[in-house]
Amino acid sequence: MQVDLTTESWAFLSTKPAGRRENRYALIAVLVSALFFFCAVPFARTPLAQFPAFIPIYVSWLVICDLITAALLFGQFSVLRSKALLIMAGGYLFTASITAAYAVIFPGLFAPPGLMGAGPQTTSAMYMFWHVGFPLFIMAYTRFQAKRATPVLPLPSPAARQKTRAAILRTAGGVLALVLAYTVFAVGGQAYLPEFLNGNRTTDLGHLALLGVWAFSWLALFMLWRRKPHTVLDVWLMVVMCVWLFDIALAALLNTGRYDLGWYVGRIYGLLAASFLLIVLLIEDGKHYAQLVQLSAALSAANKQLTHLSRHDGLTELANRRFFDEYLSEQIAVAKRYNRTLALIMCDVDQFKAYNDHYGHQIGDACLRQVAAAIQSCCKRPADKAVRYGGEEFALILPDTDLAGGARIAEAVREAVSHQHIPHERSSIGSHVSTSCGVAMLMPQADMTAQQLIGAADACLYQAKNLGRNRVVCA
Ligand SMILES: Nc1nc2c(ncn2[C@@H]2O[C@H](COP(=O)(O)OP(=O)(O)OP(=O)(O)O)[C@@H](O)[C@H]2O)c(=O)[nH]1
Incomplete structure (x- = not known):
């Protein structure tokens, strides 16, 4: 038996070609974000007070959003078995776990200099890895997206389900091991890290490194753009990358360092970037659920009719x-x-x-x-x-x-x-x-x-x- 995923109602974000409606919504999201970005740019260097609650709220929001997004994408992978989805799910798990690690070592959050003996450059090194890592996942996604999952899928055998589970576990394990290894390196090797931050201010070297990180994100966006025809997932990932670029520009390039307006607004952009895809995935899930309820009602009505037809005579309507x-x-x-x-x-x-x-x-x-x-x-x-x-x-x-x-x-x-x-x-x-x-x-x-x-x-x-x-x- 096969499942046809090409029909409108069952299409997934990663199988449905982006139509006019999706492109329009995505464009509106980018334009509104750009508008706020340009309004914030002139004030990016304005120093603001240090809100102790901001970072805990920020990282909790990011971790929760990214973990749910990763879980939903892993779920879609288990149905569609497309490598592109597995990579993207891994990407979101990566951002969730590195954000959690970032929170642990952030100065003043769990301990004054950050937990595990983190030094002044550790959080910057984590931030750079985080902001290089995610675009890398996007690039890998665009590479595998070329080999799309066939829209008509056979129902998975127990062996195929086992293989899918193993792929998810391998990806999740690999991502968590990578983040753990890097965190240990950033904490243990802090003495060898270059000076990205001086107090709360970004150094010239820091700005240079962040410029490289920013350029890397542009490359990921370009690769997404080049991959045509776009699916709905491609389009929303492009929105995520645009907002991500606004985030880095405000919070790392155009500002002076921590706790100025650019830093705060950039981080709010980071939250938006994390939320966009999640919202779209949740809407899609809701639609699928409603479709399932309708289908189940139609199926039971068809079953009733079939039972009636199989037991009644068509001419006289008596039992047969x-x-x-x-x-x-x-x-x-x-x-x-x-x-x-x-x-x-x-x-x-x-x-x-x-x-x-x-x-x-x-x-x-x-x-x-x-x-x-x-x-x-x-x-x-x-x-x-x-x-x-x-x-x-x-x-x-x-x-x-x-x-x-x-x-x-x-x-x-x-x-x-x-x-x-x-x-x-x-x-x-x-x-x-x-x-x-x-x-x-x-x-x-x-x-x-x-x-x-x-x-x-x-x-x-x-x-x-x-x-x-x-x-x-x-x-
Ligand atoms: N119009 C119509 N005729 C049918 C249908 N089913 C059977 N018949 C006809 O019913 C007739 C039955 O004929 P017979 O079995 O010879 O019986 P009879 O003419 O009623 O004779 P007796 O039963 O001995 O009184 C046949 O001509 C069949 O074609 C049906 O669904 N519609």
Whole structure:
């Protein structure tokens, strides 16, 4: 079995081509961000007070957003099994974990100089690695995006699911090990790190290194742009990279250092960059969930209809032979279990071949519908079932009914049909359509089978025909 992911409702961000609507929303997001960026640039060097709560809020927000984004992307990878998605999920896990490490060593957050004996240059080195690492993941993503997952996917086998899980674990493990190794290096090797920060101010060397980091992010954005046609994920990653560039420009290039306006606003841009893709992914998830609910309702309605169709006759709307077989066996078992009787009536339209030949097949069909309605009107109890047994032959299953009761119902059927006064010019019995009925009864102690009961009712019907039709014969 295969799943078609090309349909609009099931398309994922990474499989759906970006349409006009997505491009427009993305452009608005970039333009609004650019507007605020240019408004903030002239004031980027304005010193502001140091808000102790800012960094904890900032890193918690980043870590939570990036972890959720990574989890959602890993989830999409497990469905689509595209390497590009795995890389991007790894990228978001990377930013989440390096942000957490950045928080641990940030001076004054957990300990005055930062935990684990971090020095003054450690956070800068972490910041650079973080801001080089993420664009690197983007670049790798654009490379693998060329090999897109086929939109029609086979449902995964247990072995394929195992492979997918292993790939996720390998990626997550690799990313966490990389961040841990770099953190240990940045803390342990601080004596060898160049001076990026002097107090709270960025040094010239720091600015130069940050310029390189910024250029690297431009390259990642360019590679994303070059990859065409764009999927919706490509477009939102481009928005993320634009906002990311505004973040570095304000918080690292155009300002003086920590705790000035550029530093604060740049970090708010960082939060926006982390939130954009997450919001889009959550909206997509909501749409898929709604689609799933609708699909499940449609499926159960279709199932009900299929069950109805498989058990009913299309011409007369009575139950069909399949239902008859099941219901009769079931009711015979019930009758035997509770020591009750059951009556079966077999009923046949008299000289229907002549009717058909004279009036034509369509009028014949209409006649059968009328006869079926008359027969159905004689079923008074909920357990009584009228069935089209085949052709112009009908049957009535009457649980908990003895032979006398069955004979009464059969007589009612015969009368109901004749009271419909359906003209039958070729009948040798009368001027209207009539029926003959045979009635048999199941004696619970007699150990009778369904076939024997049908045979007995059929024999009576045959007898009714032989006796001149338009009558009821009981076994
Ligand atoms: N119009 C129509 N005719 C059907 C349908 N099913 C069976 N028939 C016709 O019913 C007729 C049954 O003919 P016979 O079995 O010879 O029985 P009969 O003419 O009713 O004769 P007796 O039963 O002996 O009274 C045939 O002509 C079938 O083609 C149906 O769904 N629609």
